[in-house]
Amino acid sequence: MDEYTGERKEAIALLETHRRMHISSQSVYLKLLKLYMKENDIDGLISTYEAMYELEGNEDYLRRIIDAYVYKRDLEGATAFLEKHREGHEDILYDLYKATRSFEKAILLVDHFYSQDKDGKWLAEKGILLFEKAEDKDDRKMLTEVISYFEQALASGVEESIYLNYYGYTLIDKEFDVNRGISIVQEALKQQPDNTFYLDSLAWGYYKQGKCKEAYEVMKKVVDREGLEQEEIKAHWDAIRKCK
Secondary structure, eight states: OSSSSSSSHHHHHHHHHHHHHOOOOOOHHHHHHHHHHHHHHHHHHHHHHHHHHHHHHHHHHHHHHHHHHHHTOHHHHHHHHHHSOOOOOHHHHHHHHTTOHHHHHHHHHHHHHHHHHHOOOHHHHHHHHHHHOSSSOHHHHHHHHHHHHHHHHHHHOOHHHHHHHHHHHHHHHHHHHHHHHHHHHHHHHHHHOOOHHHHHHHHHHHEEEEEEEEHHHHHHHHHHHHOOOOOHHHHHHHHHHHHO
């Protein structure tokens, strides 16, 4: 039907009916996958891989399901699928919660991760989630809680530059402790001295201190490399150029 009579959709319908009515062999699923690929039918591929995963539990199928959801930009669908098959895949589910800004669910997972391994990075992650979740980013009570989690993370030995920069920039931008924020960002820059995000944080710290020349010199490196398309870089550059 597919090769000779041009009835591919009808062929798919026959195979789908068969697999729902009988215990199907893998060859039936493979034929369906081939036909759905020819049709560029992503939903058909997903449903077939989901059926195969239910039968065999093959991790490769799960990865293909997630890839297909991401391809069609359906992160909500990927999240719903993983919530039904979360055991052993909580790390992927956590990334999806962050991507879809499901902060309450992400925080519950972070608490679970921390209870399992006591890794300080989860304290830093929780600090990030609490800040990103907040509607009022200037709320002092929220900022105090965020800072508490980051301080606990640093005290437990967390040194990853991405956390250092996030924390340092928060201290700087919210003028909670500009001097400490700069010193933390400088630690991040020791690991990645050419990282423009970190250089932007440092320049912003100098600006907050009123060190206009230092801020300009650092920020110019950022603008030369990144341009002014990013809103935050442009805002910082405009402010620093006016700094006296």
